[in-house]
Structure formats: structure tokens, C-alpha cells
Amino acid sequence: MTSKVKLLKDESGQSMVLFALLFVVICGMAAFAIDIGRVSMEKEKLQNAVDAAALAGAQDLPSVSTAEGTALSYAEQNGMLASETTATAHYNGNSNKIEVVCTRNVDYTFARVLGLSSVSISTRAVAEKTGINSGPFTYSAFSGSPSSTLLINGSGINIGGSVHSNYNLMVNGSSMVIGGSAEAVSSLNLNGSIINVGGTCQGSAIYIYGSSISIGNKNYTAAPSIEMPDFSAFIQTDAKDAGQFYSGNKFFNGSKINVTSPIYVNGDLTVNGSEFTGNGIIVASGNITFNGSNIKNSSSDAVCFYSTNGNIMINGSYIELDGIVYAPNGSIMMNGSYQTINGRVIGNTLNFNGSYITINSSKSDLNCLPKTTVALVE
Numbered sequence: 001m002t003s004k005v006k007l008l009k010d011e012s013g014q015s016m017v018l019f020a021l022l023f024v025v026i027c028g029m030a031a032f033a034i035d036i037g038r039v040s041m042e043k044e045k046l047q048n049a050v051d052a053a054a055l056a057g058a059q060d061l062p063s064v065s066t067a068e069g070t071a072l073s074y075a076e077q078n079g080m081l082a083s084e085t086t087a088t089a090h091y092n093g094n095s096n097k098i099e100v101v102c103t104r105n106v107d108y109t110f111a112r113v114l115g116l117s118s119v120s121i122s123t124r125a126v127a128e129k130t131g132i133n134s135g136p137f138t139y140s141a142f143s144g145s146p147s148s149t150l151l152i153n154g155s156g157i158n159i160g161g162s163v164h165s166n167y168n169l170m171v172n173g174s175s176m177v178i179g180g181s182a183e184a185v186s187s188l189n190l191n192g193s194i195i196n197v198g199g200t201c202q203g204s205a206i207y208i209y210g211s212s213i214s215i216g217n218k219n220y221t222a223a224p225s226i227e228m229p230d231f232s233a234f235i236q237t238d239a240k241d242a243g244q245f246y247s248g249n250k251f252f253n254g255s256k257i258n259v260t261s262p263i264y265v266n267g268d269l270t271v272n273g274s275e276f277t278g279n280g281i282i283v284a285s286g287n288i289t290f291n292g293s294n295i296k297n298s299s300s301d302a303v304c305f306y307s308t309n310g311n312i313m314i315n316g317s318y319i320e321l322d323g324i325v326y327a328p329n330g331s332i333m334m335n336g337s338y339q340t341i342n343g344r345v346i347g348n349t350l351n352f353n354g355s356y357i358t359i360n361s362s363k364s365d366l367n368c369l370p371k372t373t374v375a376l377v378e
Contacts, residue, residue, distance in 0.1 A: 039106050039119055046102050046123040049078035050085075051376055054100040054127035055233055057087060058374040061129045062095040071100050080104075096129045097377070126378035133366050136228050137324070139164045140180065140361040142346040144228045144328060150184075150349070152176070156356040161344075162199060166225050169203065171195060181216070183223035190215070228328035228346065231373030232264075232308045235283045239264035250284070259303050259368075268310065276303045276322075279367040286310040287330075290319060302343060302368040312347065314339060323368050343368075 057071030071087040084104050091097040101124040136142040140161030143150035150165035155174045162180030163169065169184035174193045181199030182188060188203030194212045202219040239245045242261035249267040252274040257263075259280030269284035272291050279302050287310035303323040305312065311330040314321075322342040325332055332347035340358045343365035 039121060042104070042106050043121045043123060046080065046104060046121065047125070049075055049080050050100045050102050050123050050125040052078055053080075053085075053087070054098055054125040054376065055374050057089065057098045057100065058096075058127035058129045059234060059372075061089060061098060064089040067098050071098060075100065075102065091126055094128070097126055099124060099126045099378075124378070125376055127374050128377045129372055129374050130229070131371065132229050132231060132369055132373045133371070135226050136164070136346045137344065137366060137369065138162070139346070140344055140359045141350060142226075142228075142344070143167070143169075143348070143350045144226070144346075145348045146185070146225065148349045152350075152352050154352055154355045154357065157352060158358045160358075160360040164223065164226065185222050185225050228348075229373050230308070230328060230375060231370060232283050232285075232306065234374060235262045235281055235306075235370070236264045238262045239283070249286070269305075269307075277301055278303075280304075281306055281368055281370070283308060284310065288312045288327075290314045290321070291316060300364070302365045304368040323365055 053071045053075040056074040057067040060067040060070045067089040068087040072082065072085060075085045076082060080102050085100065085102045087098060087100050089098045091099040101122065103120060103122045105120050136144065140159050141163045143165045146166050149168040149170055150163070152171045153173055155176070157173065158177045160179045162183065163178050164183040166185050168186045168189070169182060170189040170191070171182070172191045176192065176195045178197045182197050182201050184203035186203065187205040187207065188201055189207045190197070190210070190213055192210045195210065195214070197215040200217045200219050201215050202221065202223045204220070204222040206218055206220060208215070236245065239262045244261055244263045246265045247267070249270070250265040251270045251272065253272045254274060256275045256277060258277050259282060260278035262280055263282045265282070265284040267284065268286035269282065269288045270291065271289070281304040283306045285308050288305055288307045290313065301322060305323065305325050307327045307330055309329050310327070312325050312327045312332045314334045315336060317336045318338045319336065320340045320342070324343045325341060325345050325347070327347035329348055331349040331351060332345055333351040333353065334357055335353050337354045338356045339354065340360070342360050344361050345359055
């Protein structure tokens with residue numbers, strides 16, 4: 001009997017030890033599942049905050065004090081304490097860059113049983129302010145895709161300025177004019193009859209087949225690859241401030257739309273025969289579709305129609321737009337005849353399907369663009 005009692009006491013003691021060990025293991029697992037997860041969420045929140053602060057501060061460059069003050073103010077609005085945040089304008093000696101860093105201690109809960117009380121996390125962002133009336137916006141037609149051929153098919157197509165493709169450029173048809181240069185990072189192909197390129201034809205390879213094809217000079221070197229900027233973030237902010245932010249799909253039907261203040265549509269935009277006034281920008285996160293005929297801006301006005309992640313489709317005949325059509329991550333499709341863009345067509349890919357398409361660019365159509373843009377670079 002005595003031995004049985006002793007055995008039970010020994011087993012009870014062993015159970016307590018096993019339970020204690022098991023408790024430590026469970027707490028350790030909870031530490032990884034809960035504490036580390038919470039730290040990860042906190043770091044993501046801080047990263048979003050420093051991104052926003054850096055972008056906001058960059059808009060006030062090159063003024064050091066104003067840019068740093070704006071960045072710190074935005075950081076505080078997004079839940080960061082002044083003691084946790086530093087902003088450094090003219091970052092690395094560049095008057096167009098600002099760095100924002102946030103460092104915060106996060107207390108552990110379950111990991112304390114493992115001897116861990118807290119962890120220090122740090123996030124940073126560097127934003128740069130640059131002009132945007134350059135790069136792709138110096139061309140009348142621009143294709144930014146590094147793997148899709150810019151294909152211009154049809155007849156009676158007249159492009160007043162220069163054309164650039166970050167891959168191949170192929171022109172097929174008749175009675176076609178490119179008033180400026182024709183550039184390709186890879187090969188350049190001209191096929192057809194009565195094709196006139198007023199400037200230089202440039203590409204790593206140049207092929208010309210047909211009759212009555214007139215060009216300026218030939219340059220057998222690859223044209224430079226050119227990036228397309230994203231300046232939608234601060235357009236969205238300005239649109240909200242102006243009360244012209246729309247959540248969901250938006251339709252403009254036969255009315256006069258003033259774009260002196262920017263318009264932002266968080267969805268698809270469809271334009272049916274509307275007239276636009278002012279020099280400004282309309283941004284849609286989704287697709288932009290033009291339907292009908294005689295879609296035109298008022299005289300001397302220009303509008304940038306900017307799809308951040310979708311496609312732009314111009315459907316119909318006798319359409320006239322004054323300004324810039326911009327789809328850096330999508331396709332621009334011109335489907336119809338007698339379509340005129342008094343401005344520029346700039347997209348990841350371009351598709352010209354029709355006849356008598358005219359693109360006339362001038363310095364005045366750049367008035368619809370912001371003078372500068374800001375973007376995260378680190």
C-alpha cells in the first residue's frame with residue numbers, strides 16, 4: 001500500500017513537470033502565432049504611414065523645412081509619434097528626395113515567458129519629386145511594354161510628332177505619316193506604300209519593304225528604354241480635397257464637364273458624347289471607355305485621361321479629343337475611323353484599328369499635366 005501511494009505521488013510530480021513544460025511550449029507557440037503576427041501587422045501599418053508621409057513631404061521640395069514639416073505632420077496624422085519619426089529632406093544630397101524613418105518598440109505578451117519583453121521595429125521610405133513633362137510625354141505615340149510590339153495598321157494614319165516603342169515598332173499600311181522620328185528598342189519595320197517618316201528611324205534592326213517609302217536618317221542602335229511615371233496618388237488626394245472623388249463606376253453622358261480641379265474615379269469611367277472644359281486631369285483606377293461621336297473638348301482646353309491599372313478604348317467615328325490619353329499599365333485601343341487626338345497617346349500597349357486616325361501633339365496639350373510628380377524610390 002505504501003509503495004502504491006509513493007508511486008502515485010511520483011507520477012503526480014512527473015505530471016506537474018510535464019504540464020509545466022507543455023505550458024511553456026504552448027506559450028511559445030502562442031508567442032509566434034500572436035506576438036509575431038501582431039509585430040508584422042504593426043510594421044505594415046508603419047510602412048504605409050511612412051510611405052504616405054514621404055510622398056506628402058516630397059511635394060514641398062526643394063524647401064527643406066516645409067518638406068520635413070509636412071512629412072512629420074502626415075506621419076502624426078497616420079498614428080506615428082513625433083518621438084518615433086525623423087524626416088530628412090535633401091536626402092543623400094539630392095534636393096528632390098526626402099527620407100522618412102519610424103522606429104517603434106512593440107511589447108510582447110506571450111513571448112514574455114520565453115524571456116522576451118519587446119522588439120524594436122523600423123520602417124523607412126524615400127520619395128522623389130520629378131518633372132513629368134519629359135520621358136514618354138515627349139512623344140505623340142508611345143508604347144511602354146518591353147515585350148509587345150507597337151503595331152500601327154491601317155490607312156490614312158497621320159502622327160504629327162515622334163513615335164517610340166520599348167520593344168518592336170511595326171508600321172503596316174498605306175498613306176501613313178510620322179512627322180517626327182520612329183524609335184524602337186528592338187527592331188523597326190516599315191511595310192506598305194506611301195509611308196513618310198520625317199525624322200530618324202532608329203532601332204537595333206531596321207527593315208523597310210514596299211514602295212514610295214520616305215524616311216529621314218537611319219540609326220542602327222537600340223533606342224533607350226523609357227519608364228512611365230505613376231502620379232495618381234497625389235491626384236487622388238487633390239480630387240478628394242476638391243470634392244471630386246467618386247467611389248464606383250462613373251458615367252459622363254452628354255454634359256459639359258469642368259476639369260479645372262482633378263477628378264478621380266475609383267472604378268471604371270465611361271464617356272458618352274461629353275464635352276470637357278479646362279486644363280486638368282481625370283483619373284480612373286479601372287477602364288476608360290469613349291463611345292459615340294464628336295466627343296470634343298472646348299477650344300484651347302486639354303484633358304489628360306489617365307487609367308492607372310486598366311485599358312482605354314476609343315470606339316466610334318468622328319471622335320475628337322484634346323489632350324492626353326494615358327494608360328501606363330494597360331492597352332489603348334483606337335477602334336474606328338476619322339478619330340483625332342489633339343495631344344498624345346501613351347500606354348503600355350497601343351492598338352490602332354481603323355483608318356484616318358490623326359494624332360497631333362503640341363506644347364499646349366502638356367498644360368493638362370501636373371508640372372511635377374512624386375514617387376517612392378526606396
